Amino acid sequence: MSRRKLVVGNWKMNGSLAANAALLDALRALPGAAPCDVAVCAPFPYLAQLQTRLAGSTIAWGAQDCSAHASGAFTGEVSAAMIAEFGCRYVIVGHSERRTLHAESDQLVADKAKAALAAGLTPIVCVGETLAQREADETAAVVKRQLSAVIHTLAHCTAQIVVAYEPVWAIGTGRTASPEQAQEVHALLRRQLQAATATAAAMTILYGGSVKADNAATLFSQADIDGGLIGGASLVAADFAAIARAAA
Ligand code: PGA
Numbered sequence: 001m002s003r004r005k006l007v008v009g010n011w012k013m014n015g016s017l018a019a020n021a022a023l024l025d026a027l028r029a030l031p032g033a034a035p036c037d038v039a040v041c042a043p044f045p046y047l048a049q050l051q052t053r054l055a056g057s058t059i060a061w062g063a064q065d066c067s068a069h070a071s072g073a074f075t076g077e078v079s080a081a082m083i084a085e086f087g088c089r090y091v092i093v094g095h096s097e098r099r100t101l102h103a104e105s106d107q108l109v110a111d112k113a114k115a116a117l118a119a120g121l122t123p124i125v126c127v128g129e130t131l132a133q134r135e136a137d138e139t140a141a142v143v144k145r146q147l148s149a150v151i152h153t154l155a156h157c158t159a160q161i162v163v164a165y166e167p168v169w170a171i172g173t174g175r176t177a178s179p180e181q182a183q184e185v186h187a188l189l190r191r192q193l194q195a196a197t198a199t200a201a202a203m204t205i206l207y208g209g210s211v212k213a214d215n216a217a218t219l220f221s222q223a224d225i226d227g228g229l230i231g232g233a234s235l236v237a238a239d240f241a242a243i244a245r246a247a248a
Pocket of ligand 1: 010166171208211230231
C-alpha cells in the first residue's frame, strides 16, 4: 500500500509575528520543498497569521491542542470550531508534553480527537512511551492503551485521524528511535487500527522525536512510517524543507 507522506512541523511555544513571517515566507519560497503533504502547527495567537501567509500555498496549517468541549465556561480553552475558523486542517492532540505537564488522560485525549473531528479538523493523535516504560518492556502496552481509548471513543470515525508515534525519550533529546524500533511500534499500531477499521492500511502514522534532515530518509523508508512530526527542526526553514524532501 503506498501512502502519501506527510511532514508536520510542531512549533511548540516558539515564534513571534516577525520570526514566523520570515519562516513562512522562506518555506513558501523553497523550490521543490513539498514533494509530500506539509503542514505547520503553531500557537493559537498565530493561526490568523498562518491563514494569511500560507493561503494559496501547498502548505496546510493547524493548532497544537484543542478543548474537548464545544463552548462554555472553560476559561483559557480554545475550541476546535474556533481553530477551524482560521482555515486549519490539523490539530495535534495528546502530545506528551500535554499528557505530562497538563496531566491529560487517555480519555481526555480521545475526547479532544472527537471534538476535532466534529469541527471538521484532522486530529493528529500522539502516543508514546517514556524511557522508564521502554526499559520495563512496556512500550507495546502503553501505546496500545493510549490508542485504544481513541478507537473506543471514535468508533467508525477512527479512520479519519492521523496517528503520531513519539517516544517521549526521543523528543527534543537528540536521541532518535532507530528506524527498526520505530517501525516495530508503527506496525503494532497499524495492526491495532486494522482491528478497528477496514481502511487502516490507508491511514497515516507519523514518527516524531528528534527527526532531523540526516535521519529522516531512513525513518521514512520504513514500511509503516508515513512521515514525521517535527519539533526543533521545523523552526529552521532549510532543515524542515530538507526533511520534507526526505519524505519524497
Ligand atoms: P523534536 O519534537 O523533533 O524537537 O524532538 C518532536 C515533537 O515533540 O513533536
